[in-house]
Amino acid sequence: EVQLVESGGDLVQPGGSLRLSCAASGFTFNSYWMHWVRQAPGKGLVWVSRINSDGSIRNYADSVKGRFTISRDNAKKTLDLQMNSLSAEDTAVYYCARLDGGWEGYYFDNWGQGTLVTVSS
Protein backbone atom coordinates (compact mmCIF):
# COMPACT_ATOMS: atom_id res chain seq x y z
CA GLU A 1 0.00 0.00 0.00
CA VAL A 2 1.32 3.40 -0.99
CA GLN A 3 1.75 5.71 1.97
CA LEU A 4 2.85 9.31 2.11
CA VAL A 5 3.18 10.86 5.55
CA GLU A 6 4.01 14.52 5.92
CA SER A 7 5.46 16.12 9.02
CA GLY A 8 7.05 19.36 10.10
CA GLY A 9 4.13 21.73 9.98
CA ASP A 10 4.05 24.30 12.74
CA LEU A 11 3.29 27.85 13.76
CA VAL A 12 6.08 30.14 12.58
CA GLN A 13 6.57 33.88 12.67
CA PRO A 14 6.65 35.96 9.49
CA GLY A 15 10.12 35.90 7.99
CA GLY A 16 10.85 32.56 9.60
CA SER A 17 11.78 29.19 8.16
CA LEU A 18 10.37 25.70 8.31
CA ARG A 19 11.28 22.34 6.83
CA LEU A 20 8.58 19.89 5.83
CA SER A 21 9.17 16.21 5.23
CA CYS A 22 7.22 13.49 3.51
CA ALA A 23 8.01 9.87 4.27
CA ALA A 24 7.13 7.46 1.49
CA SER A 25 6.53 3.75 1.67
CA GLY A 26 4.87 0.97 -0.28
CA PHE A 27 6.35 1.83 -3.67
CA THR A 28 9.64 2.29 -5.48
CA PHE A 29 10.22 5.88 -4.39
CA ASN A 30 13.17 6.54 -6.70
CA SER A 31 11.03 5.84 -9.76
CA TYR A 32 8.59 8.70 -9.28
CA TRP A 33 8.47 12.43 -9.60
CA MET A 34 7.14 13.98 -6.41
CA HIS A 35 5.28 17.22 -5.88
CA TRP A 36 4.16 19.57 -3.13
CA VAL A 37 0.67 21.06 -3.35
CA ARG A 38 -0.78 23.45 -0.79
CA GLN A 39 -4.23 24.51 0.27
CA ALA A 40 -4.86 27.69 2.20
CA PRO A 41 -7.69 27.52 4.77
CA GLY A 42 -11.00 27.35 2.94
CA LYS A 43 -9.32 27.70 -0.44
CA GLY A 44 -8.43 25.48 -3.37
CA LEU A 45 -5.40 23.44 -4.34
CA VAL A 46 -2.28 25.24 -5.51
CA TRP A 47 0.80 23.57 -6.96
CA VAL A 48 4.02 24.51 -5.19
CA SER A 49 6.98 22.49 -6.44
CA ARG A 50 8.16 19.28 -8.09
CA ILE A 51 11.28 17.17 -8.25
CA ASN A 52 12.17 14.41 -10.64
CA SER A 53 13.04 10.88 -9.66
CA ASP A 54 16.78 11.42 -9.14
CA GLY A 55 16.55 14.97 -7.82
CA SER A 56 18.28 16.61 -10.76
CA ILE A 57 15.23 18.61 -11.92
CA ARG A 58 13.39 20.96 -9.57
CA ASN A 59 10.68 23.45 -10.44
CA TYR A 60 8.74 25.96 -8.39
CA ALA A 61 5.63 28.08 -8.57
CA ASP A 62 6.46 31.76 -9.04
CA SER A 63 4.99 32.52 -5.62
CA VAL A 64 7.66 30.47 -3.83
CA LYS A 65 10.60 30.66 -6.22
CA GLY A 66 13.75 31.77 -4.44
CA ARG A 67 12.27 31.06 -1.01
CA PHE A 68 11.42 27.34 -1.10
CA THR A 69 13.72 24.44 -1.92
CA ILE A 70 12.53 20.95 -2.72
CA SER A 71 14.81 17.97 -2.20
CA ARG A 72 14.68 14.22 -1.81
CA ASP A 73 16.67 11.41 -0.29
CA ASN A 74 15.97 8.25 -2.25
CA ALA A 75 17.90 6.09 0.20
CA LYS A 76 15.67 7.26 3.03
CA LYS A 77 12.57 7.55 0.81
CA THR A 78 11.87 11.07 1.95
CA LEU A 79 10.81 14.25 0.22
CA ASP A 80 11.54 17.61 1.83
CA LEU A 81 10.48 21.20 1.38
CA GLN A 82 12.66 23.88 2.93
CA MET A 83 10.64 27.06 3.31
CA ASN A 84 12.34 30.38 4.04
CA SER A 85 11.13 33.98 4.33
CA LEU A 86 7.66 32.81 5.17
CA SER A 87 4.71 35.18 5.06
CA ALA A 88 1.06 34.95 6.01
CA GLU A 89 0.28 34.05 2.39
CA ASP A 90 2.16 30.77 2.90
CA THR A 91 -0.29 29.63 5.57
CA ALA A 92 -1.76 26.40 4.26
CA VAL A 93 -1.95 22.66 4.53
CA TYR A 94 0.93 21.26 2.52
CA TYR A 95 0.45 17.94 0.75
CA CYS A 96 3.07 15.78 -0.85
CA ALA A 97 1.75 13.96 -3.88
CA ARG A 98 3.06 11.23 -6.14
CA LEU A 99 2.93 11.80 -9.87
CA ASP A 100 1.86 8.90 -12.01
CA GLY A 101 0.97 8.40 -15.66
CA GLY A 102 2.96 8.78 -18.83
CA TRP A 103 1.11 6.61 -21.29
CA GLU A 104 -1.23 9.51 -21.90
CA GLY A 105 -1.50 12.15 -19.19
CA TYR A 106 0.00 12.74 -15.79
CA TYR A 107 -1.89 12.95 -12.54
CA PHE A 108 -1.48 12.77 -8.77
CA ASP A 109 -2.46 9.26 -7.83
CA ASN A 110 -1.52 9.36 -4.16
CA TRP A 111 -1.55 12.16 -1.62
CA GLY A 112 -0.33 12.44 1.93
CA GLN A 113 -2.63 13.52 4.74
CA GLY A 114 -1.12 17.00 4.79
CA THR A 115 0.73 19.09 7.35
CA LEU A 116 -0.43 22.52 8.47
CA VAL A 117 1.87 25.51 8.27
CA THR A 118 0.66 28.65 10.01
CA VAL A 119 2.59 31.87 9.58
CA SER A 120 1.57 34.40 12.18
CA SER A 121 3.04 36.65 14.82
Add this chain to the structure above:
Amino acid sequence: QSVLTQPPSVSAAPGQKVTISCSGSSSNIGNNFVSWYQQLPGTAPKLLIYDNNKRPSGIPDRFSGSKSGTSATLDITGLQSGDEADYYCGTWDSSLSAVFGGGTKLTVL
Protein backbone atom coordinates in the same frame (compact mmCIF):
# COMPACT_ATOMS: atom_id res chain seq x y z
CA GLN B 1 -7.96 33.21 -8.59
CA SER B 2 -7.58 29.72 -10.02
CA VAL B 3 -6.39 29.04 -13.54
CA LEU B 4 -9.28 26.67 -14.22
CA THR B 5 -12.86 27.77 -13.63
CA GLN B 6 -15.35 25.63 -11.75
CA PRO B 7 -18.75 26.53 -10.30
CA PRO B 8 -18.39 27.17 -6.55
CA SER B 9 -21.21 24.83 -5.69
CA VAL B 10 -23.69 22.33 -7.08
CA SER B 11 -26.46 20.41 -5.42
CA ALA B 12 -28.91 17.65 -6.17
CA ALA B 13 -31.09 15.14 -4.39
CA PRO B 14 -30.01 11.59 -3.57
CA GLY B 15 -30.21 9.33 -6.58
CA GLN B 16 -30.02 12.22 -9.01
CA LYS B 17 -27.25 13.22 -11.38
CA VAL B 18 -24.97 16.21 -11.06
CA THR B 19 -22.50 17.71 -13.52
CA ILE B 20 -19.46 19.74 -12.56
CA SER B 21 -17.79 21.80 -15.24
CA CYS B 22 -14.17 22.86 -15.54
CA SER B 23 -13.20 25.53 -18.02
CA GLY B 24 -9.70 26.36 -19.14
CA SER B 25 -7.83 27.46 -22.24
CA SER B 26 -5.70 26.14 -25.06
CA SER B 27 -2.61 26.50 -22.87
CA ASN B 28 -3.89 24.05 -20.29
CA ILE B 29 -6.95 21.84 -20.81
CA GLY B 30 -6.85 22.30 -24.56
CA ASN B 31 -3.50 20.53 -24.82
CA ASN B 32 -3.42 18.25 -21.81
CA PHE B 33 -5.32 15.49 -20.12
CA VAL B 34 -7.58 16.34 -17.20
CA SER B 35 -7.85 14.67 -13.81
CA TRP B 36 -10.43 15.07 -11.09
CA TYR B 37 -9.97 14.86 -7.34
CA GLN B 38 -12.46 14.35 -4.55
CA GLN B 39 -11.78 15.93 -1.18
CA LEU B 40 -14.06 14.74 1.58
CA PRO B 41 -14.36 17.11 4.55
CA GLY B 42 -11.16 17.23 6.57
CA THR B 43 -9.26 14.81 4.35
CA ALA B 44 -6.67 14.89 1.62
CA PRO B 45 -7.61 14.96 -2.07
CA LYS B 46 -8.19 11.60 -3.70
CA LEU B 47 -7.82 10.79 -7.39
CA LEU B 48 -11.22 10.24 -8.95
CA ILE B 49 -10.67 10.48 -12.70
CA TYR B 50 -7.48 10.58 -14.76
CA ASP B 51 -6.69 10.91 -18.46
CA ASN B 52 -10.00 12.73 -18.94
CA ASN B 53 -12.23 9.72 -18.43
CA LYS B 54 -10.45 6.84 -16.71
CA ARG B 55 -11.27 5.65 -13.21
CA PRO B 56 -8.68 4.29 -10.79
CA SER B 57 -9.37 0.93 -9.28
CA GLY B 58 -12.06 1.18 -6.63
CA ILE B 59 -13.82 4.25 -8.01
CA PRO B 60 -17.43 3.32 -8.87
CA ASP B 61 -18.73 3.85 -12.38
CA ARG B 62 -21.18 6.41 -11.02
CA PHE B 63 -18.29 8.81 -11.56
CA SER B 64 -17.40 9.67 -15.14
CA GLY B 65 -15.37 12.33 -16.86
CA SER B 66 -15.15 13.84 -20.29
CA LYS B 67 -13.29 16.56 -22.11
CA SER B 68 -14.09 18.66 -25.13
CA GLY B 69 -11.81 21.38 -26.38
CA THR B 70 -10.85 23.59 -23.48
CA SER B 71 -13.46 22.28 -21.04
CA ALA B 72 -13.94 19.17 -18.99
CA THR B 73 -16.87 17.71 -17.13
CA LEU B 74 -17.35 15.41 -14.17
CA ASP B 75 -20.64 13.58 -13.95
CA ILE B 76 -21.86 11.86 -10.82
CA THR B 77 -24.95 9.70 -11.08
CA GLY B 78 -26.97 7.97 -8.38
CA LEU B 79 -25.94 10.59 -5.84
CA GLN B 80 -25.30 9.40 -2.31
CA SER B 81 -24.83 11.37 0.88
CA GLY B 82 -21.27 10.12 1.02
CA ASP B 83 -20.53 12.00 -2.21
CA GLU B 84 -20.71 15.32 -0.38
CA ALA B 85 -17.26 16.75 -0.90
CA ASP B 86 -15.23 19.30 -2.75
CA TYR B 87 -14.27 18.34 -6.29
CA TYR B 88 -11.26 19.72 -8.13
CA CYS B 89 -10.23 19.46 -11.74
CA GLY B 90 -6.55 19.53 -12.59
CA THR B 91 -4.28 19.62 -15.59
CA TRP B 92 -0.98 21.16 -16.74
CA ASP B 93 -0.06 24.50 -18.22
CA SER B 94 2.42 25.38 -20.94
CA SER B 95 5.28 25.43 -18.43
CA LEU B 96 4.26 21.95 -17.25
CA SER B 97 3.16 23.26 -13.87
CA ALA B 98 0.08 21.69 -12.38
CA VAL B 99 -3.00 23.88 -12.39
CA PHE B 100 -6.27 23.29 -10.59
CA GLY B 101 -9.78 24.62 -10.56
CA GLY B 102 -11.06 26.53 -7.57
CA GLY B 103 -13.10 23.56 -6.45
CA THR B 104 -16.80 22.79 -6.44
CA LYS B 105 -18.67 21.97 -3.27
CA LEU B 106 -21.23 19.24 -3.84
CA THR B 107 -24.24 19.21 -1.55
CA VAL B 108 -26.58 16.24 -1.55
CA LEU B 109 -29.95 17.65 -0.57
